[in-house]
Amino acid sequence: MPPLIKYDNGIEIEGLDFHLDAHRRAECSFVSHAHSDHARKHGRILATAETILMYRRRFPGVPTRALPMNRRIKLGDATIELFPSGHMLGAVQILIEIKRTRIVYTGDFKVYPNITCPPMESRRCDILIMESTYGDPMYSFPPQNEVYSRIVGFVKRAQSDGYIPVLAGYAMGKAQEAVCLLQQHGFKVAVDKAVNDINHLYRASGVKMESTDHYLHTSLDDKVVVVCPQTLRNEQFRALRRKRSLFLSGWSQGGRGKNNFSTDLGVPLSDHADFTQLIAYIESCSPRKIYTLHVEAKFAHILREMGYDAEYLHKGFRSDQSPVRPIDITQPNVAIGTNFELF
Numbered sequence: 001m002p003p004l005i006k007y008d009n010g011i012e013i014e015g016l017d018f019h020l021d022a023h024r025r026a027e028c029s030f031v032s033h034a035h036s037d038h039a040r041k042h043g044r045i046l047a048t049a050e051t052i053l054m055y056r057r058r059f060p061g062v063p064t065r066a067l068p069m070n071r072r073i074k075l076g077d078a079t080i081e082l083f084p085s086g087h088m089l090g091a092v093q094i095l096i097e098i099k100r101t102r103i104v105y106t107g108d109f110k111v112y113p114n115i116t117c118p119p120m121e122s123r124r125c126d127i128l129i130m131e132s133t134y135g136d137p138m139y140s141f142p143p144q145n146e147v148y149s150r151i152v153g154f155v156k157r158a159q160s161d162g163y164i165p166v167l168a169g170y171a172m173g174k175a176q177e178a179v180c181l182l183q184q185h186g187f188k189v190a191v192d193k194a195v196n197d198i199n200h201l202y203r204a205s206g207v208k209m210e211s212t213d214h215y216l217h218t219s220l221d222d223k224v225v226v227v228c229p230q231t232l233r234n235e236q237f238r239a240l241r242r243k244r245s246l247f248l249s250g251w252s253q254g255g256r257g258k259n260n261f262s263t264d265l266g267v268p269l270s271d272h273a274d275f276t277q278l279i280a281y282i283e284s285c286s287p288r289k290i291y292t293l294h295v296e297a298k299f300a301h302i303l304r305e306m307g308y309d310a311e312y313l314h315k316g317f318r319s320d321q322s323p324v325r326p327i328d329i330t331q332p333n334v335a336i337g338t339n340f341e342l343f
């Protein structure tokens with residue numbers, strides 16, 4: 001019989017001594033990565049060394065235990081292994097072997113290579129607990145190289161038109177991917193404080209990135225400005241003349257896209273998987289049971305229509321612990337693996 005799985009304060013698995021990405025204070029939680037919706041204040045945490053470095057900025061007093069990637073470790077009654085999720089620096093998935101059941105919890109994951117961290121991997125498992133931020137067929141991201149080319153093209157065009165190019169992306173993860181991309185193409189980069197603080201931690205963790213000036217304390221004549229979206233509303237930033245802005249987000253799919261920051265353009269640089277990649281990822285794990293997280297129940301519904309045994313992890317969820325059924329996919333109605341290259 002598989003262990004009981006509960007979704008209340010993050011994920012709780014029967015027999016495991018710690019929560020997975022607990023939302024409220026837990027005595028001990030595994031923290032999959034440093035984004036604030038996953039990294040909350042706890043009694044103590046388990047995470048990678050890179051995640052701990054970023055976590056300590058917000059919660060300096062919390063005891064931490066750094067766990068290595070790609071190594072099996074015995075913790076209580078469980079054997080675990082952390083392996084890369086490609087989402088951001090330090091982000092990992094966790095494989096838990098307990099009660100003769102192999103369970104993978106993905107945290108957030110990105111399938112396309114992320115130039116700031118190791119590429120994601122997958123593990124075969126019985127039960128897959130996965131994020132599904134873009135779990136709708138309407139989300140199909142262009143190949144990563146095309147997205148990178150669009151960003152570089154935007155910057156060159158803005159500069160040749162006499163504008164300051166501005167890229168806006170989340171300060172932790174997305175902005176560093178943009179800074180590394182720009183520096184690899186020979187551009188000089190200026191940033192805001194939020195981005196610079198995280199850049200510093202990335203460099204301290206060994207990511208190859210040149211130091212960056214604050215956009216208010218340097219000439220912007222030949223520079224690209226990378227800021228977090230909140231800075232776009234800052235008065236000093238808005239006073240800058242002749243700037244042209246690009247929003248970096250999966251939600252930007254289809255041009256201007258969904259953002260509340262009134263950028264001139266958007267490009268779908270995402271740190272998550274799109275719909276086809278989510279399906280291909282499931283295939284690579286061959287799970288008998290799937291639990292989906294984030295957004296709504298729609299993705300689990302689509303998976304069931306495709307023949308998977310899938311359930312949405314809603315607040316208060318408790319698994320029924322019946323033996324996991326073999327999956328039966330006779331005629332999947334969505335193309336699988338068209339742009340899935342990593343495994």
Ligand SMILES: [Zn+2]
Binds near residue numbers: 033035038087108
């Ligand atoms: Zn995240």
